[in-house]
Amino acid sequence: MSAPPHPDYEVVIGLEVHAxxxxxxxxxxxxxxxxxxPPNHAVHPICLALPGVLPVLNGGAVELAIRxxxxxxxxxxxxxxxxxxxxxxxxxxxxxxxxxxEEPIATGGWLxxxxxxxxxxxxxxxxxxHMEEDAGxxxxxxxxxxxATHVDLNRAGVPLLEIVSEPDLRSPVEAAAYLRALxxxxxxxxxxxxxxxxxxxxxxxxISLRRHGESRLGTRTELKNLNSFRxxxxxxxxxxxxxxxxxxxxxxxxxxxxxxDPQSGRTRVLRLKENADDYRYFPDPDLVPLVLSDAxxxxxxxxxxxxxxxxxxxxxxxxxxxxxxxxxxxxSRALADFYEAARTRHGDADVxxxxxxxxxxxxxxxxxxxxxxxxAPEALADLVDAVRSGRVTAQSARALVPELVLSGGDPLRxxxxxxxxxxxxxxxxxAAVDAVLREHASHVERLRAGEVKVRNFLIGxxxxxxxxKADPAALRRVLAQRLxxxxx
Amino acid sequence: xxxxxxxxRECREALAAGATSSSALVEQSLARAEACAHLRAFVRLRxxxxxxxxxxxxxxxxxxxxxxxxxxxxxxxxxxxxxxxEETTCASKILEGFVSPxxxxxxxxxxxxxxxxxxxxxxxxxxxxxxxxxxxxxxxxNPWDLARTPGGSSGGSAAxxxxxxxxxxxxxxxxxxxxxxxxFCGVVGLKPTYGRVSRYGLVAFASSLDQIGCFARxxxxxxxVQDVIAGHDPRDSTSIPEPAPRxxxxxxxxxxGLVIGLPREYYEPAGIEPGVLAAVREATAALERAGAKxxxxxxxxxxxAVATYYLIATAEASSNLARYxxxxxxxxxxxxxxxxxxxxxxxxxxxxxEVKRRIVLGTYVLSAGYYDAYYRKAQxxxxxxxxxxxxxxxxxxxIATPTMPETAFRIGERTEDPLRMYxxxxxxxxxxxxxxxxxxxxxxxxxxxxxxxxxLASPLDEARLLRxxxxxxxxxxxxxxxxxxxx
Numbered sequence: 001m002s003a004p005p006h007p008d009y010e011v012v013i014g015l016e017v018h019a020x021x022x023x024x025x026x027x028x029x030x031x032x033x034x035x036x037x038p039p040n041h042a043v044h045p046i047c048l049a050l051p052g053v054l055p056v057l058n059g060g061a062v063e064l065a066i067r068x069x070x071x072x073x074x075x076x077x078x079x080x081x082x083x084x085x086x087x088x089x090x091x092x093x094x095x096x097x098x099x100x101x102e103e104p105i106a107t108g109g110w111l112x113x114x115x116x117x118x119x120x121x122x123x124x125x126x127x128x129x130h131m132e133e134d135a136g137x138x139x140x141x142x143x144x145x146x147x148a149t150h151v152d153l154n155r156a157g158v159p160l161l162e163i164v165s166e167p168d169l170r171s172p173v174e175a176a177a178y179l180r181a182l183x184x185x186x187x188x189x190x191x192x193x194x195x196x197x198x199x200x201x202x203x204x205x206x207i208s209l210r211r212h213g214e215s216r217l218g219t220r221t222e223l224k225n226l227n228s229f230r231x232x233x234x235x236x237x238x239x240x241x242x243x244x245x246x247x248x249x250x251x252x253x254x255x256x257x258x259x260x261d262p263q264s265g266r267t268r269v270l271r272l273k274e275n276a277d278d279y280r281y282f283p284d285p286d287l288v289p290l291v292l293s294d295a296x297x298x299x300x301x302x303x304x305x306x307x308x309x310x311x312x313x314x315x316x317x318x319x320x321x322x323x324x325x326x327x328x329x330x331x332s333r334a335l336a337d338f339y340e341a342a343r344t345r346h347g348d349a350d351v352x353x354x355x356x357x358x359x360x361x362x363x364x365x366x367x368x369x370x371x372x373x374x375x376a377p378e379a380l381a382d383l384v385d386a387v388r389s390g391r392v393t394a395q396s397a398r399a400l401v402p403e404l405v406l407s408g409g410d411p412l413r414x415x416x417x418x419x420x421x422x423x424x425x426x427x428x429x430x431a432a433v434d435a436v437l438r439e440h441a442s443h444v445e446r447l448r449a450g451e452v453k454v455r456n457f458l459i460g461x462x463x464x465x466x467x468x469k470a471d472p473a474a475l476r477r478v479l480a481q482r483l484x485x486x487x488x
Numbered sequence: 489x490x491x492x493x494x495x496x497r498e499c500r501e502a503l504a505a506g507a508t509s510s511s512a513l514v515e516q517s518l519a520r521a522e523a524c525a526h527l528r529a530f531v532r533l534r535x536x537x538x539x540x541x542x543x544x545x546x547x548x549x550x551x552x553x554x555x556x557x558x559x560x561x562x563x564x565x566x567x568x569x570x571x572x573x574e575e576t577t578c579a580s581k582i583l584e585g586f587v588s589p590x591x592x593x594x595x596x597x598x599x600x601x602x603x604x605x606x607x608x609x610x611x612x613x614x615x616x617x618x619x620x621x622x623x624x625x626x627x628x629x630n631p632w633d634l635a636r637t638p639g640g641s642s643g644g645s646a647a648x649x650x651x652x653x654x655x656x657x658x659x660x661x662x663x664x665x666x667x668x669x670x671x672f673c674g675v676v677g678l679k680p681t682y683g684r685v686s687r688y689g690l691v692a693f694a695s696s697l698d699q700i701g702c703f704a705r706x707x708x709x710x711x712x713v714q715d716v717i718a719g720h721d722p723r724d725s726t727s728i729p730e731p732a733p734r735x736x737x738x739x740x741x742x743x744x745g746l747v748i749g750l751p752r753e754y755y756e757p758a759g760i761e762p763g764v765l766a767a768v769r770e771a772t773a774a775l776e777r778a779g780a781k782x783x784x785x786x787x788x789x790x791x792x793a794v795a796t797y798y799l800i801a802t803a804e805a806s807s808n809l810a811r812y813x814x815x816x817x818x819x820x821x822x823x824x825x826x827x828x829x830x831x832x833x834x835x836x837x838x839x840x841x842e843v844k845r846r847i848v849l850g851t852y853v854l855s856a857g858y859y860d861a862y863y864r865k866a867q868x869x870x871x872x873x874x875x876x877x878x879x880x881x882x883x884x885x886x887i888a889t890p891t892m893p894e895t896a897f898r899i900g901e902r903t904e905d906p907l908r909m910y911x912x913x914x915x916x917x918x919x920x921x922x923x924x925x926x927x928x929x930x931x932x933x934x935x936x937x938x939x940x941x942x943x944l945a946s947p948l949d950e951a952r953l954l955r956x957x958x959x960x961x962x963x964x965x966x967x968x969x970x971x972x973x974x975x
Contacts, residue, residue: 045590049811051583051691052570052592054724084807086854088831095810149827151815280854282863285696285804287725 020200028055074109492652510560559602582838592689609644639669664916671940749884763934806850
């Protein structure tokens with residue numbers, strides 16, 4: 001466990017995440033779900049709320065919701081109900097949002113979260129998962145809208161999954177770790193791109209403080225729209241400071257909704273609970289209850305991939321990977337798939353090492369993820385093969401990885417074309433060694449005088465001379481011979 | 489003055505025999521509409537479009553292609569079903585100038601069947617009302633007595649059929665808005681089972697109660713239109729998946745052995761005009777003489793139906809009408825300085841008093857702290873009312889009641905007393921709450937004004953309902969009576 005975030009108070013955090021489901025069309029309309037189209041170009045009479053239109057539930061969105069619910073160990077309800085949440089706003093075309101209220105699609109469930117690198121787990125319980133539609137976007141930008149407000153309804157009706165956690169999180173670090181785990185899960189089951197930058201993974205946080213040992217929860221506040229993992233931590237830390245100051249002064253925290261200003265690093269009250277809207281929820285009479293049979297749920301279950309925890313365990317037990325490597329590879333399904341495809345011809349731990357040390361490093365240099373890699377897993381296997389057989393040195397091979405990751409290509413051909421084959425031909429090596437011994441006669445003296453680390457200097461010089469292509473084992477053998485040490 | 493059109497059957501037969509053409513029928517219909525302009529049955533005529541469609545229909549018929557029994561027949565459609573490129577306003581200022589880019593399912597089906605709409609009929613604003621007085625276009629009049637309302641909210645459609653402008657018209661029924669004006673105007677009006685006719689493109693009033701149906705002079709004609717508009721629609725989630733039976737094939741005139749239930753709660757003489765009660769009694773007696781059995785049944789929760797209906801209908805309406813906010817289409821108030829002022833002014837200017845009354849009531853019903861006492865309780869009572877009917881239908885095939893406890897009232901008589909207007913819905917709202925099909929049939933007159941007999945059936949049982957209605961019309965010819973010609 002990390003250090004407690006506050007010496008006097010225990011911090012209690014619950015998170016509500018809105019994840020955009022990866023469907024082709026909207027939750028209740030055939031309009032496409034796209035990103036980057038001109039305003040009001042991904043719309044249909046249904047999402048414009050024209051008179052007379054009716055919603056029809058997108059079965060694909062339901063299936064994705066089931067996938068997430070199954071992967072997070074929730075109980076899927078055989079009957080759930082869509083309700084109307086009524087309020088007036090220009091980007092809400094119907095004057096109500098269709099959401100699930102009293103009867104959500106899934107309840108209960110949990111997610112295991114790892115806070116530290118050492119793999120210590122915390123189980124975070126989920127309260128519920130429900131489906132709802134997104135609102136549109138109001139554009140106040142003076143450059144676009146002049147003095148007026150314009151409304152873009154491309155996003156109106158896009159399917160969202162709201163995942164509500166129990167107040168089980170105890171620090172901002174844990175909250176961020178939970179969000180990473182949830183994002184990974186959503187992507188694992190292909191339910192959401194969970195791309196924070198595009199706003200399809202958004203988080204609200206409920207937070208309260210209480211004295212250590214106190215069992216009653218303190219008064220909570222809600223932080224809205226925390227749009228990056230960094231903001232989540234910063235905002236929660238700021239709010240902990242704010243609440244602690246109030247409590248230290250003997251004050252009382254007032255239930256309110258707050259906004260985090262990343263510039264000032266402070267939270268600011270948006271509205272107090274007393275002024276909360278009355279949303280006049282009631283079941284949407286245009287929709288029938290969503291009824292799911294066990295058979296339907298099982299059919300979806302049968303299409304789920306092996307999930308991260310199970311896969312990680314398998315990598316450790318069956319492939320003999322280090323827990324840390326296995327964990328890292330399983331953080332993303334694409335990465336674990338890449339590893340499994342590359343390891344088919346190879347020692348597992350070796351491939352894991354190459355992925356972790358070289359492939360991920362090269363990707364990280366460019367802020368990319370494994371999906372963006374042009375290096376095919378089979379090509380990585382070829383490269384590792386070549387190193388093992390001594391055809392190319394590890395040093396030469398590693399130098400090729402960044403290029404392969406960015407541009408792809410056949411690593412064996414690159415080795416050939418660039419003349420990177422390892423030099424194990426004894427006469428070439430002998431010539432290089434002799435030249436180095438001649439040039440560095442004083443070092444040879446020192447080595448003979450018992451200064452053993454000078455040997456590595458000499459090996460390095462030979463490597464340099466051969467452009468890193470010298471087969472290390474052959475090099476050591478020749479050097480020993482030339483120094484008159486006999487076979488070593 | 490242009491003569492009234494015949495019944496739908498007469499029009500069909502004349503077309504089939506080559507005795508007339510669709511163009512001739514449409515011309516007659518338009519001329520008749522012109523001659524009956526004082527009824528204010530229409531808010532908009534589509535004369536040119538209708539003429540063009542009639543020529544198309546005539547050309548089809550000349551080639552031997554007839555799409556359906558409605559091909560070439562002029563009809564009228566309530567101003568609440570959208571059609572691409574045409575205005576739909578629901579008789580409300582807030583939708584003034586609204587032109588839909590898409591077409592409702594029912595309009596598509598009518599079009600595909602070759603039916604020709606000559607125009608949009610008048611109605612109470614957003615179908616809220618029982619008199620067609622709450623219209624931005626002004627009140628419609630009852631062809632039987634111009635000082636009286638044709639009922640509502642589908643009063644324009646009922647009046648258009650009664651006056652012989654069209655042989656059939658489309659209406660909608662949320663709490664009686666087809667059956668009540670059918671009763672007041674002396675025509676047949678069918679409200680199908682909830683979900684039988686797609687609501688896609690029907691501007692919503694109360695989603696769980698709204699249903700589209702039709703008016704005609706006879707049950708047989710109603711069956712023909714129903715067969716065209718009914719059936720599953722994937723664009724309406726509440727649409728019934730089962731295929732709709734062909735009602736026109738079920739009309740064999742046989743009522744022998746049919747058990748007709750008479751709910752004792754509906755025949756309390758205190759609440760019914762004596763002339764209405766007498767006409768309804770005579771109608772059920774006629775059915776009995778033809779071989780039907782009459783049996784008293786009980787619907788014990790009937791007294792709560794009107795209250796339940798107004799809680800649910802207004803709650804749903806308050807949410808359904810939130811979209812008329814001046815942001816995207818329709819009326820927007822000028823001169824507002826803030827968003828909330830724009831909303832307030834737009835909706836204050838755009839909605840009439842009855843619509844505002846219901847939005848306020850429905851908003852209250854759904855408010856935190858009142859939801860359980862009103863909306864949730866109303867849903868529970870709705871279930872009890874539905875169970876009442878299930879129990880009653882275990883002892884009978886159909887239920888017969890007066891459609892209304894009275895005949896058409898005078899224009900202006902009720903506008904200051906909305907509660908009295910609501911209470912007269914006592915016999916009609918239960919069918920909407922329970923989702924049942926119901927039909928109103930002319931069954932005689934009281935003080936010279938038409939009286940309606942209401943028959944109700946179990947859900948999905950439109951065929952049995954119309955078979956009994958048609959059988960009754962073979963026994964009694966009240967439906968053939970015509971209102972007096974003016975002047």
